[in-house]
Amino acid sequence: xxxxxxxxxxxxxxxxxxxxxxxxxxxxxxxxxxxxxxxxxxxxxxxxxxxxxxxxxxxxxxxxxxxxxxxxxxxxxxxxxxxxxxxxxxxxxxxxxxxxxxxxxxxxxxxxxxxxxxxxxxxxxxxxxxxxxxxxxxxxxxxxxxxxxxxxxxxxxxxxxxxxxxxxxxxxxxxxxxxxxxxxxxxxxxxxxxxxxxxxxxxxxxxxxxxxxxxxxxxxxxxxxxxxxxxxxxxxxxxxxxxxxxxxxxxxxxxxxxxxxxxxxxxxxxxxxxxxxxxxxxxxxxxxxxxxxxxxxxxxxxxxxxxxxxxxxxxx
Numbered sequence: 572x573x574x575x576x577x578x579x580x581x582x583x584x585x586x587x588x589x590x591x592x593x594x595x596x597x598x599x600x601x602x603x604x605x606x607x608x609x610x611x612x613x614x615x616x617x618x619x620x621x622x623x624x625x626x627x628x629x630x631x632x633x634x635x636x637x638x639x640x641x642x643x644x645x646x647x648x649x650x651x652x653x654x655x656x657x658x659x660x661x662x663x664x665x666x667x668x669x670x671x672x673x674x675x676x677x678x679x680x681x682x683x684x685x686x687x688x689x690x691x692x693x694x695x696x697x698x699x700x701x702x703x704x705x706x707x708x709x710x711x712x713x714x715x716x717x718x719x720x721x722x723x724x725x726x727x728x729x730x731x732x733x734x735x736x737x738x739x740x741x742x743x744x745x746x747x748x749x750x751x752x753x754x755x756x757x758x759x760x761x762x763x764x765x766x767x768x769x770x771x772x773x774x775x776x777x778x779x780x781x782x783x784x785x786x787x788x789x790x791x792x793x794x795x796x797x798x799x800x801x802x803x804x805x806x807x808x809x810x811x812x813x814x815x816x817x818x819x820x821x822x823x824x825x826x827x828x829x830x831x832x833x834x835x836x837x838x839x840x841x842x843x844x845x846x847x848x849x850x851x852x853x854x855x856x857x858x859x860x861x862x863x864x865x866x867x868x869x870x871x872x873x874x875x876x877x878x879x880x881x882x883x884x885x886x887x
Contacts, residue, residue, distance in 0.1 A: 613818075613886045613887040614886055616801035619799065620883055621797065621800070622769075622793055622796075623792070623798070624790055628763075628786055628787045628788060631784065632781075632782065633655040634781050635779060635788070636656050637778065638774075638777070638778050640771050644770070645769070645770055645771075646768065646791060648766070651763070654762055655761035655782065668751070674744050678737065685734060688729050692723065695722050695726045698722075699716070702716040770791065772790045772879075792879060794872055796872060797869075798870060799819065799837070801868070808864050812842075814838060816836055817886065818835070819834065819868065819886075820833070820885070820886055821881070834886070836871075839867070842865075847865055
């Protein structure tokens with residue numbers, strides 16, 4: 572009797588244990604799914620890393636005489652990268668300097684003549700005033716006074732003409748100085764400097780080729796700070812703000828490590844004001860959710876781990 576009861580209770584206890592075990596497993600799976608779902612809420616989108624690029628060009632025209640960098644090489648801001656032929660401009664500068672020197676001699680000569688004429692005019696005025704006084708006293712003749720007056724007027728007119736001529740020479744000298752400044756500015760533009768620190772991505776020209784103004788010679792990428800553009804649906808837009816910190820996930824396998832991902836910080840620096848996709852005129856709630864907005868995260872790249880074109884993920 573006892574043996575029978577014992578044999579009947581064994582399957583019941585075994586089934587009960589299996590049920591509890593299955594329940595524990597299901598609870599564990601549900602908890603794991605819940606954690607994964609919670610983590611997925613932090614995922615914002617996928618992106619590709621890009622960098623700010625600069626076209627290094629010149630506003631001068633001429634033959635490239637020297638190139639001091641090449642693709643893949645690092646350049647610093649304001650570093651000299653290329654030199655355009657300056658010989659034609661240098662010849663113009665020498666010609667202008669010669670004209671200015673000649674004009675300076677003419678101005679100096681005019682100044683000397685002006686001083687002489689001004690001295691003659693002062694003497695003529697003094698003689699005229701003396702003759703005028705003598706006429707008033709009755710001891711001088713009006714004919715002599717008029718003659719001295721004519722001489723004074725003639726001298727004063729000559730002084731005025733010389734002053735105008737001197738001013739004309741000075742104006743010409745100013746025009747030459749302006750032309751000289753323009754030529755010197757063009758010569759400076761023949762020395763092409765990099766507008767930013769970075770890496771030379773593309774070289775468009777070779778030594779000996781002729782370039783025109785605004786034609787790029789190099790393309791430089793700024794790698795100390797990168798950015799990644801990602802898209803979020805319209806409901807997520809309200810949860811993001813300028814200056815907000817996000818995490819950039821890189822697929823990364825460190826040596827002697829089991830880590831398969833690495834997160835580095837980024838900052839949201841731009842949020843698009845217009846949707847990238849426009850639904851139909853009648854916007855239902857579902858169609859509004861299909862709107863996506865472009866957002867840009869700026870990422871410091873001090874260690875150089877970010878590369879242009881690298882796929883990444885953006886997380887909260």
